Structures are given as C-alpha cells and as structure tokens.
Amino acid sequence: MATTFAPAPRMARKDRFFLNTSIAMATIVAAGFSLQLAMGRSSFAAPPVVHVHAVVFMGWVAIYVLQNVFAASQSLALHRRLGWIAAGWTVAMVVMGTLVTVRMVRAGNAPFFFTPLQFLILNPVSVLTFAGLTAAAIVRRRQTEWHRRLHFCGMALLLAPAFGRLLPMPLMIPYAYELTFLAVMVLPMLGILHDLRWRGSVHPGFVWGIGVMIGSTLLTEALIYSPAGPALYAAVTAGTPGAEVAPYAYPPFPGTPLITGRPASM
Known part of the structure; x- marks a missing residue:
C-alpha cells in the first residue's frame, strides 16, 4: 500500500508579518548599539552591572525572535517551553532596567539629552509597561491573535533605547x-495597516496594546511634572553626586564620549 504524506503547512502570508517584524526589530536593536560602539559612544569598560543589563535585554530580543520562528514553523512545544523561560526573564529585565537607571542617576550620569528626572522616571515606567504587556500576552496565550499582538507592542516599546x-x-x-516615542510607534502603526489589509479591521489586541503604550507615556509626563517627581528624585539621589544635579536641568554636552554607567568625570 502506498503511503501518502501531507505536506507541511506553509506559513500564511498574513502570518509572516510577525516573524518579519521580529527580525526587523532585532535589526534595529543591533544597528543602534553597533553604531554606538562604532562611534566611540560605548565601551566594554562599562561596569559589570551594565554588561549584565545588556545581556538580559539582548537575551530578550533573541527570545522574541525565536518565539516567532517557532510559531511560524509550528514548533509549538518549543514555543511553550521557551515561553515559560521568557516569563521569568521578564522579571530580570524589570530588575536590571530599574537598577541601571537608578545607578546612572545617582552617579549624576543621565544622558545629556534628557533631564535627570525624566530619565529616572521614563525607563522604569517603560520597562514596567513592557512587563505588563508581556504578562497580558501570557494570560492570553491560548488566544493567538491577542497573544502575538500584545507581545508585539511590548517588544516595540523596548526599541526606544535603540532608536535613541x-x-x-x-x-x-x-x-x-517624545520624538523617540513617535519613532517607536511606527511599528504598531504597521501592525494596524497589517490588520486592515488582512482582516479588514484592527484587532483589539493592537487597540489595547497601543493604548497601554500611549498611556505609559502620559503617565511618565504626569509623574515628571507633578510634585511626586522631584520628591522621588530627591529620595533616590540623597547622599550621592546626583543630588547636586538639578532634576529639571539638562546636563551640559559632554566634551568626550560617555561610557554608559560611569560618571562623566571618569
């Protein structure tokens, strides 16, 4: 008796969007940090905590791409196993993202194109928003269309440092x-166009994801310019060089390239 084999399912064109954009996002991250190194604005002489931070966040980029590869190739068992690793990885990202931000602000080493208070608030709010979107995606893991769109929005939010x-x-x-956030929003806008083309309407996952992203920006702005902002800055920087830096004052342009995580005087 002849045995027939069913051909492996081909990835639908509409589903390639999430795989292709995951690769595009990883490319943006690689380009941003490679340029930073090539221009002498970054160095392997950064403190160990900065290297740990880099490994954790770059690790997430690899996880995100792999998850899309597994989903596109129907390797669902691998997708689920890596998904639980990703859940724990998100916790490490919140810890390291906040830790490095606080360390830089306490050292008086916030990027000169942000005010110190702006930098202190925007990074933790962004990474917590990412974690919230990721948690929502995990809760909705059995609803594929929700799951992939919430993860997409969370990953897009992490592109701000690369665009920066x-x-x-x-x-x-x-x-x-604000302008960096607009650059980040190009990716979700492409998601909307994808939905309109292939579904005829925007999936609620994108509506909620984009709404949360915008809400995080509004929250950041509100905290910066509320009385809570300077009070938080004073509490975080008390007894450190950062306390000598005005929270709303832009630092002077550096005369030499800064090394992330090290005081400008070093």
Whole structure:
C-alpha cells in the first residue's frame, strides 16, 4: 500500500508579518548599539552591572525572535517551553532596567539629552509597561491573535533605547523623549495597516496594546511634572553626586564620549 504524506503547512502570508517584524526589530536593536560602539559612544569598560543589563535585554530580543520562528514553523512545544523561560526573564529585565537607571542617576550620569528626572522616571515606567504587556500576552496565550499582538507592542516599546542611538538626539532637545516615542510607534502603526489589509479591521489586541503604550507615556509626563517627581528624585539621589544635579536641568554636552554607567568625570 502506498503511503501518502501531507505536506507541511506553509506559513500564511498574513502570518509572516510577525516573524518579519521580529527580525526587523532585532535589526534595529543591533544597528543602534553597533553604531554606538562604532562611534566611540560605548565601551566594554562599562561596569559589570551594565554588561549584565545588556545581556538580559539582548537575551530578550533573541527570545522574541525565536518565539516567532517557532510559531511560524509550528514548533509549538518549543514555543511553550521557551515561553515559560521568557516569563521569568521578564522579571530580570524589570530588575536590571530599574537598577541601571537608578545607578546612572545617582552617579549624576543621565544622558545629556534628557533631564535627570525624566530619565529616572521614563525607563522604569517603560520597562514596567513592557512587563505588563508581556504578562497580558501570557494570560492570553491560548488566544493567538491577542497573544502575538500584545507581545508585539511590548517588544516595540523596548526599541526606544535603540532608536535613541540612531536618531540625532542632541538636535531633538527638549523633545527627545517624545520624538523617540513617535519613532517607536511606527511599528504598531504597521501592525494596524497589517490588520486592515488582512482582516479588514484592527484587532483589539493592537487597540489595547497601543493604548497601554500611549498611556505609559502620559503617565511618565504626569509623574515628571507633578510634585511626586522631584520628591522621588530627591529620595533616590540623597547622599550621592546626583543630588547636586538639578532634576529639571539638562546636563551640559559632554566634551568626550560617555561610557554608559560611569560618571562623566571618569
């Protein structure tokens, strides 16, 4: 008796979007940080905590791409196993993202295109928002269309530091943060166009994901300019060089390239 084999399912064109954009996001990250190194604005002489931070966040980029590869190739068992590793990885990202931000602000070493208070608030809010979107995606893991769109929005939010290394940030003062956020939003806008083309309407996953992203920006702005902002800055920087830096004052342009995580005087 002849045995027939069913051909492996081909990935639908509409599903390639999430795989292709995961690769595009990883490319943006690689380009941003490679440019930083090539221009002498980064160094392997950064403190160990900064290297741990880099490994953790770059590890997430690899996880995100792999998850999309597994989903596209129908390797669902691998996708699920890596998914639980990713859940724990998210906790490490929140810890390291906040730790490095606080360390830099306490050292008086916030990027010169942000005010110190802006930098202190925007990074933790962004990484916590990412974690929230990731948690929501995990809760919705059995609803594929929700799951992939919430993860997409969370990953897009993490692109801000990469865009910050590709865009002319000094020329964008005093709106560097806001304009970087607009660059980040290009990815979800592409998601909307994808949905309109292939579904005829925007999936609620993108509506909620984009709404949360915008909400995180509004929350950041509200905290920065509320009485809670300077109070938080004073509490975090008490007894450190950062306490000598005005929370709303832009640091002077550096005379030499800064090494992430090290005081400007070093």
